[in-house]
Amino acid sequence: AALNDALRSQVSAALKEGRVTPTELCQRCLALIKSTKFLNAYITVAEETALKQAEESEERYKRGQPLGILDGIPVAVKDNFNTAGIETTCASNMLKGYISPYNATVVQKLLDHGAVLLGKTNLDEFAMGSGSTDGVFGPVRNPWSYSKQYKEKCVPKSHSEEEESDWVITGGSSGGSAAAVSSFTCFAALGSDTGGSTRNPAAHCGVVGLKPTYGLISRHGLIPLVNSMDVPGILTRCVDDAAVLLGSLAGHDPKDSTTIQDDFKPFELPNLTDVSKLSIGIPKEYNAPGLSSEILALWSKAADLFKNAGAKVVEVSLPHTRHSIVCYHVLCTAEVASNMARFDGLEYGHRSDTKDSTESMYAATRREGFNDVVRGRILSGNYFLLKQNYEKYFVKAQKVRRLIANDFVKVFRSGVDVLLTPTTLSDAAPYTEFIQEDNRTRSAQDDILTQAANMAGLPAINVPTALSERGLPVGLQFIGRSFQEKQLLTVAKWFEKQVQFPVMQLEEVRRHDSGVFQHQKSASFS
């Protein structure tokens, strides 16, 4: 088995048949993490515990009693999920050194299914950002920056500068998880998605990024940003694998009262051959200002793909789309102001040495612990929540949220099954270019296509579609009906099969670790 294999269709079988052992798999992934350290995708690598988990998995396979498809599979988790005994930092000084006393429900579920937890991945501080550039451990580099495909298209600068200044961002805020999956160091990773934080880096890193319906997967143990929009996100290299992860994670959790009580039945995705009964909606407002002509063309090509295969493709309208980013901005900062109030230095995390009074200690702790972005959002949020502003901003935003959610309801009611939109406005920007604008501006620009799905709580998925002219991944987004993940993923899988997104040819790694890639296919899996 190779590290770039698909989980469900290849690795799982290899493990079962003994062609590879969980320990071998784990060791190879750990070695690859070491040799790709320059990507800065991981904050913590839990080498000892991972090897122990791998050994336990191996025992189970020997006895012929694996826990399921995920048994022995190396995975990574974004560093805003609590992991017992492992540092959880949210890429912030506020939580440096914080060792979680418990596992987030989704982490526990992964472990219960036998997955091997390799480590915690890098992100924007407290998941605020769209570049994975604003954490205290530094930015994450997009593995595609080091791919043959990108380097071929790169205009060569002076040789010594070339690698250092040309690298592109992963997108964010789950950039570490996306980079980890994209660079083959794990088979799946958890991210979080509040405004697009799983789908955005998935698009830039050429991986599948699934945002499930709000209420489907437990948020218990996910350090919250916006309680009414946050969801755990799933990052994998193919849609089938996303379905496997979803199957092990979804379902009611008594510890998260915002999870629905309906029974969730894990599913396998059918191989759709006949799309004639499908109705695909193309929301015209998603041709947003700033959308690159390249992506616009790709989107159009995708719509034609469906049409030519017999599906019904209709233009639809989500009239409040242009207000959604502003609405999100207000609701997000307001909820953040509330959620960040727990960080006061008393029970966990950073604590300032100031001893004069409780308030001055809290103020100093928060002054020292939070970066500009986090402090900025807290202050904005507090402004919108002031008595004199509450109706004008917060309640107003809640009303606009209903209008946005209703737009989707109307469209789905009219017979559309799935919406097809771009995920990002362009391919990944070079880091030096990206940091020239501040975090809030960037987030406002980059979240535009993804965050309405969070406002409405709908499931959405990024499917890697093609390489841009610069040799970088571009993805397209499908948005589905509430709790209709099976339909959404079935359509996504069909589309994935049609586009045959190329495998990344990672140059740097091949020099260091030639044993890793046993075969390079230019077609996708299965």
Add this chain to the structure above:
Amino acid sequence: QKVSVEVLDHLEHLALVDFRDSEGVERLQKAIQFADQLHEVNTDGVEPMDSVLEDRWCLYLREDDVTEGNCTKELLENAREKVEEYFVAPPGNIPLPKLEERDTFLQGS
């Protein structure tokens, strides 16, 4: 319309977070300007939406039974200052110093 120093000071008190410099204040000004676009939308007769799951009766009550706990040791582990089973805080009921007496960027404004 610029935010007054009184409001900025009030926000620093409420949030227990500082603006740090003029950039911080600018950031707030821009955030408000951005948010003001909300007023273009007609929301007459529209109810505010708290949760996308409002139709599903998600928030339920359960029996008041203790189902977990006894983890004092684990919970105290991450605290820097503790005494026996208490988290230790500096003296309370002392408000943050007023603007004139506080070491804050806003003092100069």
